[in-house]
Each structure stands twice: as C-alpha cells, then as structure tokens.
Amino acid sequence: MVRSAWFRVTTASLSLATLACHDNASTTAPGADLPSGGTVAPLFVASVPIPPAYGIHDTFIRDGIAFVCAWNTGVMIYDVGNGIAGGSPASPKLIATYATASGAVNTPSVHNAWWFWDPSGGKKYLFIGQEGPGSIGTSSTGDIHVVDVADLAHPAEAASFHMNGAGTHNFWMDENAQILYAAYYNGGIVALDVSGTLSGDLSSRVIGTIQFGAGDTYTWGVQLYNGSLYAIDMVSGLWQIPLNAGRFATPRGGNNVPERYSSDLGVSGGYAYTGTWGALPRQQGVAGNVVKIWHLDQTGAPTLVDSIIAPQVTTISDVKVSPDGKLLMFSTEYGPNGGFWFYSLRDPAHPAYVADYLAAGGTNGIHTAKFATINGHLFAFGAQDPGTPALIILDVSALDN
C-alpha cells in the first residue's frame, strides 16, 4: 500500500510544514523520541470524569469556580477552590448541572462559556455557546444561551440569541463596556450589548456584525487586546479589527495563512499566537500542527515572525497565554502526542519548549485548555476527549517563570 503522511505527521510532512513557514525561523517541538516533559514538569492534580455525552468540550474558570461545558449533559459547575462547596483543584466539588435549551439543534450541545462580571460587581450571567451541526467552512448552527447563575446552585436560563444561518463559537467579553463579542463561524463576528437585565430574545441588542467576505469567513475565535478585536478565521487567518465605541471599523490583515486552516488564538505582550486545524489537509502533505507567532506593530497589525511545529499531531485546538504573559500553552489532538504543550515566553517572538503532558491513551487528546490562578498557584484545566472524557487539572506554577 502506498502510504502517505497527510494525516500522520512524519518526517516528510514535517519538512513540508517547515517549508510552508519558510519565511520564518522555525522552532520545532521535541519529537516523540524525546522524553515527555522537560526539566520541569506539570504536576498532575486531578482527573474528573465527565459523562460521555459526548464528554467535555471547554472550561471557563474564575474565582475558583469552573464551568465545565459538558455537551448534552449541560454545564457542570464545580467549586475548584472558591470554597463555597468545599472544593479545591485536587478535589473539585460539583455545585450544579444545568442543561440549556436545545432549540432547533435538538440537543443542548454546550460548547463554551463566559461568566460575566459587570462593572458594578454583578456576577449574574453565564453566557453559553451551543455548537450545533454544521458543514465546516460553509454552514453552522447553535445559539447563545444566557443563564442566570446569581445562585450557582440553581441556574436558570434567562435569555438567548439566535442568528439565522449561522451558529456561535468562542466568546470574548469587554466587561467594562458590557459588550459580548461572539465568533459566529460563517456568520463572522457578532457584538451584543449585554448591559442591564437580560431576558428573552436578545436580537434587539446587536451592536454590529462583521464578515471577511464570501468564502472567506468561518470565524473560530476572538480576543480583545489594546483597543482592537483580533479574530482568527479558519479560512482567512488572523485579522485585526479596530473598534470605535464598540463598533467595528475596517478590518486589517487577513488572508495570511493560506496553507492551513486556522484554529484558536491567544494575544499578549504585543504578540498573537494562533493555532492551525488539520482534520483535513488544505494542501496535500501539510498537517494542522503549527502554532504561528505574530508580532503586532504600533497600529496593532500582525506580522508573522515564527512558528512552532508540534510533531505527531494534526490539530492545535486551543492556544492560551498565562495571565502574567510568561507561559504559552496549547492543546493538541489526533495523534500520539495529543495533550498539553507549554512554551516559555521569555522571548515572546521565539517561544522555548518547557514541557508537555500527554492525554490518556485511547483518546484523541486534549480538546481545549485554559489557565486559572487559584490560591496563588497557576493551573491548567484541560478537556480530555473520549473515550475517557475528563477534566484534567495540572499545577503548572513551576513552569511559569
């Protein structure tokens, strides 16, 4: 049988991947032949099994409370150090489980969340993204559900937002301005006014929407940074969208990742870090196993300066920077090196490998990974894929220096 490597990242495809980034020096992660972990290793803290329906997709952690997005099980609210239920990172305590409305999707499909703290100190609303079926690149489904969590033990759905012809994905909240920015796949980006009391249909609260062109819009995620909204689009790459009182100005950049489909982003310290997605090849022999590093100039416009290639995986599924800006973390899937990967940002333009933590065998890897500071320690929370879906908690304080 003629074997090729477009799903398996072999030496050949690594070379192709490197060539695809030939304008920049490439920093290659250690291969599978190297021992897992560097001189310092993440400290395993806990593994919390999640019902396999289909399991865990994402986690939002704030003030010692973890909102676990557990697909058709709903959102699972854990005390992981807040204290209200006696939980800790090593011993999370379940406070409540709540399944949001199914709507036209027919299942809750709880995908992501953001616990909104408004400027007046209110902590009433949890925004939940529902990810329904879609045909990647062209169609999507799923709504935004707003859950009243003023009483964390008794969540209740308060409002929702539906966009015809598109479904929501990842969020970023400008909490001071009380504006939710939601990536909306083929719908681009939606900005919603979330001030005041929220109830019923939120369609009247749309501040603005933006797309990047026909056949060029399938937006994965957004992040607010230095007055601009940065958007990573699976098809057209990294965009900078200046904001004018919360309204979108003409986007800059884009059409800058032609050889791969893009995935998540993290922006910090004048740099943006974006992942790539490789469930199928955009070019034969090129896997989605790259983290791209972009320098943001005075105007905030991105310029590609380097890339990291993760071997033996096909997708970078989440990219995050620690709150102090010192540590880059990304999660990987589909391959023997599926797991957490950590890089030092001492030189933010050229991250240096620090450590990794691979997911359990028999899974596809870690689907999403988030940082949280709890009681002075830096933790990584990861969503381990089926067959053994679980919330994985690592203490990564030792890596963050």
Place this chain on the structure above:
Amino acid sequence: MTRGVALFVALADFAARATSAQRAVEATLSAQAIVIATHADPIPDGGTLTEVRVVQPVVMLDGAWRDYLLLHTTVDFEGKTIPNGELATGNWGEGFIDRRHPHTYFHEVMLSSPDVLRSWTRLARVTISAGKGFVPFGTDDPMSRPAERYPVNHHLSQILERGVAMIAIERGMVTGEASLFNGDEPQNPGQSPNWSRFGDSWSARLMLRPVKGMETGVSRASVASPEDRGGAGPTADKWSVSARFAGSWARTPVYGMAEWARTSESAGALVYYTVLVEGAVTVGRHQPYYRFERTDRPEDIRTFDDPFRTVRPHLDNSVLGITRWSVHTIGYAILVTPRTARFEARPLVEFSGGSIKTISGLFDPVAVYGRDTFWTLSVGLRLGWGMTGHRMGHYGVPMKTAMPMEM
C-alpha cells in the same frame, strides 16, 4: 465469538435432525462467500491499492415450527476476513471511509410469528418479529443484489444490525410495516446493539405490489444518534421511495430497481440525498448488470494512523463537508456450475468509475485523493450453497411473499 459460532452450528445440526424426525420442524442451511481482488485508483492519498479478500462469507439458518414460528439467522464472518474493511472507494459508515465496513458476526437473528391473527380474522395477515436484524426501511441490503460492490448510499438506504421489534400487516397487494429499534450502529463486528437504547428510534414502511413482479415502497424512519453509541449525536430523519421489478420479460429473467432517499440530521442542519438505479438480466448462465448512483456523503475526521478510518464518536457534530459521488458500476457474472446444483460458482468482473464533487464544507477531493475522479476494478468468484434469493430485511410473511430476483 467462537463459542457463538459453535452454538450456531449445534443449533443447525439439531434443526436438521429435527427435520428428519418430524416434519413439524423444518430447517434450511445456506451459505455464500466471494473471493475478490480489487484495484482502486486513487485511494485517500493519491496512490493506488490492490487487495484480495474474502467478502460476504455468510451462513444462513432458516427454521420453521409449523406455521407458528420462523427463525432467520445469518452469521457473517467478515469480522475475521475483512477486519479492516473491504476496499471500495466512496463507501463509508461505522467508522470506515473508502472501505466498506465488516458486518457483525450475528448479522441477523430474527424470530417471527407469521399470521398471528389467523384464528380471528382473514382480513389481513399480521406478522410480529423481534431480534437483531434489518429495520423495515428503504431497499434491500446490497448483499442480496447483483453488484458485489456496495453502493455509496448503503447508510442512507438501509438500517441494519439493530435490536428491532416489528409488526407487518399484509392485505392483498399492500404491506405495512412498523418497528421500534435502537439507534446506535455497531462499532465493531463483535458488538451487540446497545439494548438500553431500544425504542429510541422507529421506522415505518408501506409497500404496494400493483402487478406481479412489481413492488413499490415508501419508508420513513427516525434514527437517534446512530454514530454515537452513548446517544449524544444528532437524530437522523430518513425518507426512502423505491420501485423494484423482479420477473420475466420476453421469457428472460430481469431485475430493476430505482430509489430515492433523503437523510436529514438535526432538523435539516445537514441533509444528504441519494438517487440510484440498477438492473440485471439473466440470459442462460450469463448475468450482466449495471448500476448508477448519485449519493451525498458526509466527510468526517479521519484517524491519525489510518486514512480509511474516521474518528468515533464525533467531537462536535460537524462534518468537514458533504461530497456528491456519481458512480457507474457495470459488471458481468457467469454461472459455471450445473443450474440445478445446490452448490454454485459464479466468476465475476466488475468496474466502477465516477466523480466526486464538493457540495458544502472545506473538504477538497483533490487535496485528499489527488484528483476528483476515481475507478475500481474487481475480479472475483462468488460461491453459494443452497442460496435461494433471500431478501434481507423482510421477515415472517413479508419474507415469504417477497419476490427474490433470479441470480
């Protein structure tokens, strides 16, 4: 599995002895297998591949206790002969892609009570059936049709290997069937249906036989989470409309079938269509046949180390795209054993060729296969013993009144 097959053989032996002892109990054994060499160009990487395999190795036991109970059992050994599937560009389902999946060892184990109301009414014949087998939906299983290669639409047009309880009501030229079953499809040849999900899915089929040899059907089904055994996946709403003829034309046995089917997931978020026509004619020992289909296929994430396998269960419910496969299949088989012999052998040659078009999503056939056209060539030998043209998917009275095609 070995113990299961041993039990099956013991039951068959018992049934045969019982038949000779008293005519109240009858049993019939039959079997088939196909030795096939297939060349595919391209496969999912732009290369080519040739394989020789034994496919469709089945042993069937049909038993009857007077007119009260009918047993239909099919043991399928593909889990041993093609554990990695049969090379067939375009085929998909049960975690395989561009290969046809192996069936489960106990392909059918159905017990039927035909004409259960005969003591009370002659208005209609009512059959109840239960066990593991085909759901009354769509068209006949490809295993009982002329072409060796399965069509791309197998998982749009048939629902198989489920725990099913069904009722069939037959009056004159009309048969109505309804069933409850488990929505989950098998994940490997040794797996049983997820019995805890029995009843989460249903189907109904109405068949009309307006003239001898002609049969038309309309089917509807709701299949809960077929691709996620735990039940987290979307529901598939299915329709099928078909017309079939098996009989003689100018004293020559002919067969023809046309079908249209639609599967909609999550209230129309993803919709797949198929249209298929096929025909065969038997002239003496010779049987040429032809099939054309145009079928939509979901493109799922393939596994890291095998481009012929897809990730199960899905993460998220999205697909990478929908492709439309237009496939012509032409073949020829010849009976080389005596026509009256219980054992038969049919050498065959079969060619398929077609094109792939992206309907939605990012999936690009050129990036995956190197081009958007494909062909396969198969040469094989179909061996049968005691096969009587059983139409898989019909149980009880409908099985007896179904019109098999002459092979």
